[in-house]
Amino acid sequence: MVKSVVVGRPAEFSEVPEREQVATERLIAAVKEAGFTNIRLQLEPIAAEETLERDQVVLVADFGGGTTDFTIMTLSPERRNLLDRKSDVLANGGVYVGGDRFDSQIMDHKLFKHFGEGTTFSPTGKILPFPVHLLSKLRKWQLIPFLKDSHTRQIIRELLQTSSDVESICRLRTLIEENLGFALFRSIEKAKIGLSERDLEEIWFEESDISIREVITRAEFNIIIGEEVREFDKCVNRVMERAGITLSDIEAVFVTGGTSLVPRVHDFLSEKFGHNKIRAGDTFTSVVAGLAIS
Numbered sequence: 001m002v003k004s005v006v007v008g009r010p011a012e013f014s015e016v017p018e019r020e021q022v023a024t025e026r027l028i029a030a031v032k033e034a035g036f037t038n039i040r041l042q043l044e045p046i047a048a049e050e051t052l053e054r055d056q057v058v059l060v061a062d063f064g065g066g067t068t069d070f071t072i073m074t075l076s077p078e079r080r081n082l083l084d085r086k087s088d089v090l091a092n093g094g095v096y097v098g099g100d101r102f103d104s105q106i107m108d109h110k111l112f113k114h115f116g117e118g119t120t121f122s123p124t125g126k127i128l129p130f131p132v133h134l135l136s137k138l139r140k141w142q143l144i145p146f147l148k149d150s151h152t153r154q155i156i157r158e159l160l161q162t163s164s165d166v167e168s169i170c171r172l173r174t175l176i177e178e179n180l181g182f183a184l185f186r187s188i189e190k191a192k193i194g195l196s197e198r199d200l201e202e203i204w205f206e207e208s209d210i211s212i213r214e215v216i217t218r219a220e221f222n223i224i225i226g227e228e229v230r231e232f233d234k235c236v237n238r239v240m241e242r243a244g245i246t247l248s249d250i251e252a253v254f255v256t257g258g259t260s261l262v263p264r265v266h267d268f269l270s271e272k273f274g275h276n277k278i279r280a281g282d283t284f285t286s287v288v289a290g291l292a293i294s
Contacts (some may be wrong), residue, residue: 007031008291010069012092031164042291043071043089056251057090059236061269063259066101069094070236072250074244097228099259103188104139105224110203110214111188112138115172119165123158131155134172137237144181152176171210180207195221196261222264229268236272247273252280255280 013023024041030037044062055076071092116130116140117165134152137143156176159169175181187205194201195218203214240246253273259265260280269278 001035003036004040005031005036006291007041007243008031008038008044008288009041010044010092010094012089017225043073043086057245058254059239059250059273060254061236061256061260062261063098063255063257063265065099065258067094067096068098068232068235068257068259070239072245090245091239093235093239093242095231097231098257099189099192099262100140101228102192102225102259102262103185105228106188106192106203106216106221107139107185107288108135109224110216111184111212114164114168114210114212115175115215116159116165116168119159119163119168121159121162121164123162130159130246138181141181141185144176145179147176173210174208174210178208180210183207185252191216192221192262196263218263225262225264229264232265232268252279253277 007027009024009123011025012020014020024210027041028039055074058073058075060069060071060073062071069092072090073092074088074090076088093180117135119130121130122128134147134155137147156169156173160166160173162170175184184205191201191203195216199218201216203212203216205212205243240250250273253269255266255269255278266278
């Protein structure tokens with residue numbers, strides 16, 4: 001039975017030392033629970049090193065589903081076999097922005113109108129706008145099931161009786177009661193992925209009594225995720241400031257993670273660092289491959 005394992009870990013779990021220690025201990029405990037006894041932790045950004053032939057100061061950008069991490073470090077072919085590489089990390093940071101947030105923005109800008117946004121209702125005779133707190137839950141598929149509580153069900157009953165657009169409220173009720181949130185967001189994600197190759201896509205969702213077809217263009221998507229891209233930029237600037245370096249000091253930018261395939265994300269990095277510095281390996285397995293080599 002295999003007892004040895006190399007486990008990837010972020011350059012930093014938390015800026016708070018106590019939380020950093022707890023996170024590391026939990027990771028090790030989980031690996032031990034899986035049956036491994038000879039455990040080696042390796043920094044995930046080190047995976048990029050396998051393609052280098054000389055020492056370089058690099059930015060490793062890992063664009064994930066829920067978070068994006070930026071790490072500036074000195075990579076060196078001669079240091080590949082060292083067990084402790086923390087001293088090579090000049091600075092790192094991250095933001096809670098990734099592919100899931102992009103999906104939420106599409107839901108917000110393109111699909112909310114199909115589920116009651118912009119409508120009014122009058123439960124007490126006074127005309128009121130559609131409840132904003134319902135929309136906040138609709139932005140994340142994992143929060144939609146929580147709308148089955150008795151209070152929300154009462155609000156939906158009032159909406160069905162007095163809404164200015166009963167059809168959209170019927171869609172909302174079906175979405176919640178039949179647990180279709182995840183399926184809807186899969187349709188959103190599919191359209192988002194399609195926009196990486198095409199200039200126009202259609203969000204197509206046909207389930208139960210919900211029928212939605214909504215066109216979205218890449219140009220429109222670029223505008224929708226504008227704030228998220230600005231957050232990336234601010235985070236990169238903070239990390240460079242912590243490292244005490246400038247744009248010209250970054251010799252290469254290694255990119256990984258599914259969200260890096262979004263053209264606007266790639267363009268952001270190319271505009272900031274120059275197209276010739278961008279290095280993209282296997283988007284989904286580069287970190288694992290690097291750990292395997294390690």
